[in-house]
Structure formats: structure tokens, C-alpha cells
Amino acid sequence: MIEHAALQPKGKVQRVLKNQAFKWFCVCCASASVIVLCVLLGSLIKQGVHHFDLDFFKSPPSRKPVKAGLGPAMWGSVWICAVCALTALPLGVATAIFLEEYKPKNRVVKWLHNLLQLNISNLAGVPSIVYGIIGLTAFVQMFGFIGNLNEPGFSFGTREDWYYFQLPFGRGVFAGGLTLMLVILPIVIVSSQEALRAVPNSLREGALACGATKWQMIWTMTLPAAIPGIMTGSILAISRAIGEAAPILVIAGIVFIRFTPAHLMDEFTAMPLQIYDWAGRPQEEFHRVAATGILVLLAVLLTFNATAVFVRQKFQKPLQ
Amino acid sequence: MNVMTLEMKSSTEPTQPDTDATMDVDSSVSDKQVEHKPTPVVDDVLASAETTITVRDFCSWYGSFQALHDLDIDIPGRRVTAFIGPSGCGKSTFLRWINRMNDLIPGARASGTLRLHDDDLLSRAIDVVDLRQRVGMVFQKPNPFPKSIYDNVAFGPKLHFRMKRQDLDELVEQSLRRAALWDEVKDRLKDSALGLSGGQQQRLCIARAISVGPEILLMDEPCSALDPKSTARIEELIADLRDQYTIIIVTHNMQQAARVSDLTAYFFEGKLIESGATDMIFTQPTNSHTEDYISGRFG
Numbered sequence: 001m002i003e004h005a006a007l008q009p010k011g012k013v014q015r016v017l018k019n020q021a022f023k024w025f026c027v028c029c030a031s032a033s034v035i036v037l038c039v040l041l042g043s044l045i046k047q048g049v050h051h052f053d054l055d056f057f058k059s060p061p062s063r064k065p066v067k068a069g070l071g072p073a074m075w076g077s078v079w080i081c082a083v084c085a086l087t088a089l090p091l092g093v094a095t096a097i098f099l100e101e102y103k104p105k106n107r108v109v110k111w112l113h114n115l116l117q118l119n120i121s122n123l124a125g126v127p128s129i130v131y132g133i134i135g136l137t138a139f140v141q142m143f144g145f146i147g148n149l150n151e152p153g154f155s156f157g158t159r160e161d162w163y164y165f166q167l168p169f170g171r172g173v174f175a176g177g178l179t180l181m182l183v184i185l186p187i188v189i190v191s192s193q194e195a196l197r198a199v200p201n202s203l204r205e206g207a208l209a210c211g212a213t214k215w216q217m218i219w220t221m222t223l224p225a226a227i228p229g230i231m232t233g234s235i236l237a238i239s240r241a242i243g244e245a246a247p248i249l250v251i252a253g254i255v256f257i258r259f260t261p262a263h264l265m266d267e268f269t270a271m272p273l274q275i276y277d278w279a280g281r282p283q284e285e286f287h288r289v290a291a292t293g294i295l296v297l298l299a300v301l302l303t304f305n306a307t308a309v310f311v312r313q314k315f316q317k318p319l320q
Numbered sequence: 321m322n323v324m325t326l327e328m329k330s331s332t333e334p335t336q337p338d339t340d341a342t343m344d345v346d347s348s349v350s351d352k353q354v355e356h357k358p359t360p361v362v363d364d365v366l367a368s369a370e371t372t373i374t375v376r377d378f379c380s381w382y383g384s385f386q387a388l389h390d391l392d393i394d395i396p397g398r399r400v401t402a403f404i405g406p407s408g409c410g411k412s413t414f415l416r417w418i419n420r421m422n423d424l425i426p427g428a429r430a431s432g433t434l435r436l437h438d439d440d441l442l443s444r445a446i447d448v449v450d451l452r453q454r455v456g457m458v459f460q461k462p463n464p465f466p467k468s469i470y471d472n473v474a475f476g477p478k479l480h481f482r483m484k485r486q487d488l489d490e491l492v493e494q495s496l497r498r499a500a501l502w503d504e505v506k507d508r509l510k511d512s513a514l515g516l517s518g519g520q521q522q523r524l525c526i527a528r529a530i531s532v533g534p535e536i537l538l539m540d541e542p543c544s545a546l547d548p549k550s551t552a553r554i555e556e557l558i559a560d561l562r563d564q565y566t567i568i569i570v571t572h573n574m575q576q577a578a579r580v581s582d583l584t585a586y587f588f589e590g591k592l593i594e595s596g597a598t599d600m601i602f603t604q605p606t607n608s609h610t611e612d613y614i615s616g617r618f619g
Contacts, residue, residue: 105426202463206525209421209459210476211452211532220475225466318514319466 044298048291056292060258061274065285068278070293075260076173076268077242083177083264084184084241089234091181092188095120096230099189100196101218124186132250135179140251142168164263172265176251183247184237191233195226200320228315232308239304243297245272271297365582366597369396372536372566373418378432380413382425387413391432391592393585400558400567402577402598405587405613411570414587415538417441418568419455420448436536453480456529460541462521464513464528469505472513472524476532491531498564499527500557519550523557530565537561539569543576555580574614578602586610 059069099117104110137143147153152166169175199222207217248270254277257269269277271293278290373395380388388410395401403411413422418441422428434441441451453476465472473492477483483491492509496502501523505516513524522542529537539558543551558567558580571577577584578598585595586607594601594610605611612618 103426200463202459202461203465205421205424205459206463206465206528207475208424209419209452209457210479210528211449212479213449216479220479221465317466317512320463320514 041298044291044295047288048293048295051288051292052295057296061256061269061277065283065289068286068289070271070274070296072257072260073269073271073274073293074296076176076257077270079173079261079268080177080180080248080270081238081242083174084180085234085238087178088181088184088188088237088241092185092234093192093230095185095189096192096196097218097223100193101214101222120186120189124190127246128183128244129246129250131179131182132247134182135175135247136250139169139175139178140171159263159265162263164265166265170265171252171267172263173261173268174264176248176268176270179247179251180241180244183244184241187237187240188234191237192226192230195229195233196222198229198319199225203319225319228311228317231315232312235304235308235311239301239308242304243272243301245270245276248273249276271300366396366399369399369582371395372397372436374433374435376433378414378417378430378434380410380417380422380428380430383427387590388430389591393592393595395566395568396583397566398563399582400562400569400580401583401585402581403568403570403585403587404572404574404577405593406618407572408589409587410590411585411587412540415540415568415570418536418538419452419457420446421457423448453532454534455536455538456532456534457538458522458525458529458540458542461545462518462525464516464521464524466512466514468510469513469516469524470509473527473531476528480532495527495531496524498530498561499523500553500560501527517550519546519553522546522550522554526554526557526561530561534565536566536568539567541570541572544572551576574602574616586613588613 056069057074058071059067060072061070062068099113099120104113141149145153146167149168149170152168152170154167155165157164169178203221203225204217207221208214212220252268252270252273254273255267255269257267261268275290275293275297278286278293281287371394375391375393375395378388378391379386391414403415405411416422417430417434418436420441422430430442432442436451436454439446439451465475467475470492473495474488477488477491493502493506496505501520504520505511505524513521516524522545526537526542543554546554555576558569561567569577569580581598583595584598584601586593586601586605586609588609594605594607596606601610602614605614
């Protein structure tokens with residue numbers, strides 16, 4: 001029999017101290033990341049702000065740091081992101097719908113279904129440079145099956161037309177956009193799946209019990225309820241695509257581009273690539289230009305992320 | 321097993337003329353392969369009804385677990401049938417076979433006879449979309465869609481019919497009136513259905529179910545998530561709808577079964593222990609097990 005009164009109590013002061021110390025330890029850890037971000041932003045602004053004017057957005061890159069601008073790179077980013085978003089969204093959402101809404105009952109099909117799911121989850125972790133190399137062989141060169149870069153196997157229009165199209169795609173906007181599509185597709189699929197999973201089953205049952213077909217159920221019930229979640233995930237994925245340099249580097253290469261793309265097969269450069277180019281130059285002045293470029297890129301990314309948060313807050317309605 | 325099936329009047333001619341043209345009530349349910357156990361007709365209300373759903377030797381499984389064993393029952397048309405029994409006794413499972421909602425559950429299968437008039441509900445050939453238009457369902461927890469009140473009721477008709485706006489408006493009003501909800505919501509049809517109270521939501525779900533013009537309404541414990549006052553309103557509503565629809569209600573509440581139903585079926589562990597006129601079941605059950613349950617000795 002143990003008498004509680006006879007037991008040796010733990011030190012009270014020590015207990016209180018430990019309690020407080022742990023709390024402050026957590027506060028310090030949390031502030032570390034914020035401090036790093038602030039220092040980074042501060043130094044960037046200090047370096048880059050004097051170069052920051054309207055001309056910077058308009059003018060093409062130049063050999064003189066004072067004249068150098070981000071114009072073609074910004075437009076290049078807009079082009080590839082448009083291609084990327086327009087291909088990744090339908091593909092990703094449709095795949096997510098297939099995975100979430102068409103669960104197989106058959107054992108063999110179920111196995112294939114799980115394999116596909118595993119595959120997609122793993123693809124989300126593949127380094128983006130690998131996608132760059134896939135894009136290079138599959139989109140730029142098309143495995144060499146259809147002509148080569150100098151003599152395309154198929155072409156439509158001339159290089160001066162806005163609708164010019166060729167196979168293989170070559171080192172153009174289209175190949176770049178499709179490669180970025182590969183990078184963000186797993187993210188779009190997984191986040192869309194999560195949005196669909198968040199739709200309560202009672203809504204699906206309700207729709208089916210009214211006599212809806214599966215298509216009617218998805219189109220009128222599940223998808224509208226999941227759209228805010230899908231949008232949030234997709235916007236974040238596209239913001240990742242904007243900041244991605246490695247795959248674009250493989251596709252476009254470091255090239256000196258003075259013009260905005262005129263058609264889908266046109267050569268291009270993108271913001272991260274241009275920044276990479278500037279930062280790698282020996283002249284100190286170019287490093288400042290790079291800092292200005294980073295500021296612009298960060299502003300774009302923060303805008304995208306803020307939009308995602310806004311969409312989540314504004315359009316995410318309760319479903320039950 | 322002591323299964324008592326209810327004997328209907330041998331002639332299955334409808335006693336009242338069908339006013340609803342969309343119902344294809346077939347009066348010749350003559351090819352009954354399964355013999356009827358002759359039991360005395362005890363209730364005029366039930367005796368005058370014709371059989372809508374015929375169930376013979378009905379078994380159901382989830383994977384290898386047998387949830388229902390050899391059910392035999394005739395469910396009368398335009399009457400209220402209540403399924404009672406403790407949790408997990410299979411009454412909801414059976415209900416969900418009638419509109420084939422069990423198709424959604426992997427591994428669910430059934431054998432035996434389950435007929436709605438002359439249609440074999442277990443056949444692969446049956447179109448579940450048509451079936452669910454004929455057999456509406458109201459769930460345990462009110463599940464209004466995250467849409468406006470109007471769109472909730474208009475949802476079903478829009479799936480099935482090409483309708484003019486005016487006709488749709490009229491149908492929505494008619495359905496809401498029938499569900500005794502119109503007066504409460506007529507000024508805010510465009511508001512979200514999620515803003516309604518629980519009882520109103522459940523009546524909205526009933527309006528939604530009847531808006532597609534079903535013949536049968538399945539109700540899976542429709543009042544278990546509601547307060548007594550809302551429950552009373554739903555029960556009143558069931559009494560009103562009884563003339564137009566065949567209603568099957570699953571309930572845990574024996575008083576409710578006694579109040580609203582004409583026929584009561586008592587389930588226990590996947591078996592139909594006893595079925596018969598509600599008055600009989602509650603006053604003179606033939607099976608001692610039923611008696612124990614309804615008198616609250618267990619369950």
C-alpha cells in the first residue's frame with residue numbers, strides 16, 4: 001500500500017520553469033522562419049528597388065544592366081502558364097473525378113485503380129528537372145519519330161503566322177507549357193481529389209435517390225460543391241508552375257530573347273530563367289537587376305497565393 | 321422462424337380509381353409462384369389495399385455477411401408500412417434494396433423475389449434511374465443540397481423532364497404545399513436551404529422526393545434527428561400523404577410506428593419475425609419475441 005502523503009513531490013519551481021521554457025522555445029522556432037523571410041525581403045528591396053520602374057516591365061533584356069528589363073520573360077511566363085493551366089485543369093480534374101467517383105467493384109480493376117492512385121501520389125514527389133527531360137524527349141523532339149527540330153515532320157502555316165503549328169513542337173511555348181503541366185498535374189489531381197472527398201456522401205445519395213444518373217450527380221452536385229477546393233489547389237499549383245525554373249531551363253535553354261512569343265511554337269524565356277541568367281553574370285549591376293526581377297516574381301506568386309486564400313474564404317460554403 | 325405474411329384480398333382490383341395517370345398500376349399480379357400462407361384478414365384498411373411490393377425468400381449479403389434471411393411480405397399500396405426492430409436488424413438494408421441504393425455499397429448482393437407490381441427489382445435489366453423516380457427516398461439525417469430552397473425541389477424534375485419555367489414553378493409550389501412547407505418558405509425560395517431548421521429541412525427533403533412524382537416513398541428513420549415538435553409535423557404529413565403514396569417507414573420509435581402505420585413488420589437479426597396490421601402487432605402479437613420488443617423488455 002502506497003501512502004500518497006509520504007511520496008516525495010517534484011520541484012514546483014522546476015516544473016513551472018520547464019513549462020515556460022518550452023513555450024518560448026516554440027515561439028523562437030516559429031519566429032525564425034519569419035525573420036529569415038523578412039531579412040530576405042529587406043535585402044532584395046534594398047538591392048532591387050532603385051531599378052524598379054515601368055520600363056523594367058516593358059523593355060527586353062539588354063547587355064547594359066541599366067536598360068535590361070523583364071518584358072519578354074513576363075510575357076513568356078504568361079504564355080506557358082496559360083498553356084499549362086488550360087491543359088492541366090481539365091486533365092487533372094477529370095482524373096480526380098475518375099479516381100474519386102468511379103470506384104471499381106471488380107477486384108482486378110480495383111487493383112489497377114489503386115496502382116494508378118499510388119503512381120499519381122509518387123509523381124508528386126518527382127524532381128521537376130526529371131519532368132524537364134521527359135518534356136524534352138516527348139514534346140520538344142517527340143522521340144525523333146516525326147522529323148527533327150530543323151525539319152519538322154508536319155507544319156501548318158509559316159513561322160510568321162500567329163497560328164503556326166508544327167510537329168514535333170520544338171523548343172517553343174507549347175512544349176514548355178505542356179512540361180509544366182506534367183509538373184503540376186499530380187498536385188492538381190491530389191488537391192481535386194481532396195476537394196471531392198470533402199463533399200459529404202449524403203449529397204451524393206440524395207442526388208442519386210432523386211433519380212440522377214452518375215453524370216448528373218457529378219455535374220450538378222459533387223463538382224459544384226468541390227469547385228472552391230479545386231480552385232484553391234489549382235491556383236497554388238499554377239503559382240508553383242510560374243516559379244519553376246529547372247524544367248523550363250531544359251526545354252528553352254538560356255537564350256537571349258528580345259521579343260514576346262507570337263505563336264505557340266515560338267521560342268520563349270520565362271521569369272525564373274531570366275533571373276537565373278542575370279544572377280549568373282559576373283557584373284555586380286546585373287545582380288541588382290536580378291533582385292528587381294525576384295521582387296516582381298515574388299509579387300506575382302504572393303498575388304496568386306492571396307487569391308487562393310480569398311477563394312477559399314469567400315466561396316467555400318458549408319455543405320451540410 | 322415464425323414468419324407471418326399478411327393475406328390480401330384475393331382479388332387485387334384497385335378499390336379506388338386511379339386519378340394519377342402516370343401510375344401504371346397493373347392489376348393482374350396473377351402469376352404468383354410462391355404460395356400465400358392463408359392468414360385471416362384482420363383489418364379492413366389493409367384488406368382493401370392491393371399489393372404493391374411482393375417479397376419472397378428475400379436474402380441479402382454484404383460480402384460474406386448475411387444481413388437478411390428469407391423475408392416474405394406483401395407491402396400494400398397507398399398505405400403506411402412501418403419496419404421496426406433494434407439497430408442492425410436489417411430494416412434499413414431492406415429499405416435500400418427497394419430503390420436499389422445498395423448498388424452503391426461494394427459487395428452488397430441479394431437473392432429471392434422482390435417485385436414492384438410486375439417488375440423484378442433485382443434484375444440487372446432494371447433501370448435504376450427510372451426506378452428511383454418511381455420510388456422516392458427520405459434519409460435519416462436531413463440532406464438538403466447546398467442550393468436554394470427552390471433549386472432543391474426543382475432538382476429532381478429538372479433531371480427527368482423538359483419543363484417550361486412556369487410549369488416548374490408550379491410543380492415546386494405544389495410539392496412544397498404537399499410537404500406542408502409552402503407557407504413557411506414561399507417568401508424566401510431563393511434563400512439557401514441550409515438556413516432552414518432541421519424539421520423544415522426534412523420536409524424539404526420530402527418535397528424533393530415527391531417532386532418527381534413517385535409512387536412509393538421510402539423513409540429511413542426520418543424523425544430520428546428531429547425534436548418532438550418537428551416529429552409531430554412529419555407524422556401529420558405522413559398521414560396526409562398516405563392517400564397518394566405507398567409509404568414505407570423505418571423507425572426506432574415504436575409509438576411512432578403505432579401512430580402512423582397501417583402495417584407493421586418486426587425485424588430481428590436479419591429475420592422478419594412478424595408482420596401484420598399495426599393494431600394487431602401492438603395489441604396481440606402472436607410471437608413472444610415481438611411482444612418482448614414492443615413492450616420494451618429489450619432493444
